[in-house]
């Protein structure tokens with residue numbers, strides 16, 4: 001039968017077969033609120049009725065500035081299945097960037113957590129097209145004068161019928177959008193179709209990718225404004241897993257560890273930093289992760305020590321995934337195959353550092369600077385390009401030059417990688433972070449990985465620094481673990497025998513902390529701005 005592949009089908013399926021499964025949201029550091037998927041979808045219908053009453057038109061962008069909680073899930077379905085476009089905004093971007101994307105997306109209504117009222121107060125003079133705001137929580141203390149229309153979320157829903165006729169939608173119609181963090185230039189908008197999100201949801205849920213099911217209890221420790229919490233708000237209802245939302249407490253390891261134990265969480269996803277904080281907390285408090293079956297890490301390069309700590313100290317398999325805003329989220333997941341057990345010990349040990357094999361539907365290739373395809377030999381690094389039904393074709397409102405897609409339909413990811421004969425990719429750099437020393441590439445990620453295997457080093461970033469003779473050379477910027485001492489010379493000597501000698505960084509700078517971007521990644525751009533001339537200015541900068 002000709003039925004469109006829409007996110008509405010996920011809702012219908014979950015409502016029919018998983019309606020009683022639980023949606024848990026932290027409401028404070030101590031308390032949680034419980035609902036079922038049926039409750040969520042009933043309230044999503046009220047929301048759709050309310051959006052119609054507000055005069056929203058099909059395709060309108062409805063934006064959120066909100067943490068991970070039940071009401072945000074209601075917005076996901078009420079907006080998307082209602083035929084509007086859900087624009088989840090990252091509030092950690094610079095003020096000017098947030099104002100830029102609200103205007104660029106032409107957001108009509110903003111649904112915000114009360115936490116973000118001060119942000120909107122600052123941005124208000126720049127926002128001329130927004131019709132009004134809806135404050136999700138709490139009901140009182142509404143910023144009445146901020147916009148002509150200011151509503152409380154609960155009041156908005158309370159007057160509405162919980163029945164509605166969901167529109168029949170075209171699977172190719174837009175349903176959600178996210179902006180990339182725009183480390184260079186303005187953020188770029190990625191618009192998702194129903195079809196692309198549904199195919200991503202199905203592909204990632206296969207057993208040899210992420211394999212979630214009815215018996216899982218899922219904890220999204222990535223914000224719902226970071227690439228749709230990596231698709232979990234669609235995947236959990238599809239398979240009927242319980243979902244536990246940490247609200248604003250993602251970076252609070254006390255709350256997170258309590259939620260994991262109390263709700264018997266079996267599966268969680270996050271970026272390396274958040275996982276590291278959690279393990280540090282558990283180390284200090286003697287806590288455990290007994291219920292956790294699997295954890296996924298992605299979004300940035302992850303040190304080997306994190307995989308080892310998960311496995312050796314907590315008995316949990318930490319799986320690496322690689323993805324992008326432009327790919328609906330995941331592009332690859334590193335699930336060991338039948339060959340894993342027969343690998344030699346050194347390869348097995350390094351295996352978690354790979355980003356894994358592509359999800360169903362994603363084609364990959366690597367090329368040199370002239371776009372010639374390079375071999376899948378696990379050694380040759382090239383520009384990673386992808387194509388598939390979950391890949392963004394062009395940026396929202398962008399010029400043709402900005403699409404990143406070539407005439408043959410390949411999207412340039414901006415990452416540099418090797419590919420094994422079986423299609424397993426390993427990211428060695430971002431193109432813009434590449435170090436080209438005397439014309440040859442040096443992998444900053446590999447150097448960082450080795451630096452972080454040193455017991456005295458907590459964090460490391462390697463940047464390309466200008467050099468008189470070689471044009472560029474690697475410069476290591478490192479954070480020591482508390483109470484550890486180590487000299488530059490000792491750290492550089494640590495690389496001996498581990499990498500080609502000419503890859504060894506030219507110098508080391510110890511810092512108290514590294515700068516981070518709005519999505520929690522080390523900001524190499526800031527480091528390059530600060531230390532890019534360090535080697536030509538002489539030691540000490």
Ligand code: ADP
Pocket residue numbers: 179180181182227297298299300301302320321322323324325326355413414415427429430519521
């Ligand atoms: P932003 O740049 O806004 O944070 P994304 O979340 O889309 O946007 O970032 C995608 C990029 O993150 C990828 O192109 C890659 O450079 C990096 N990345 C994602 N996952 C991994 C991973 N597992 N290992 C190394 N880098 C990763």
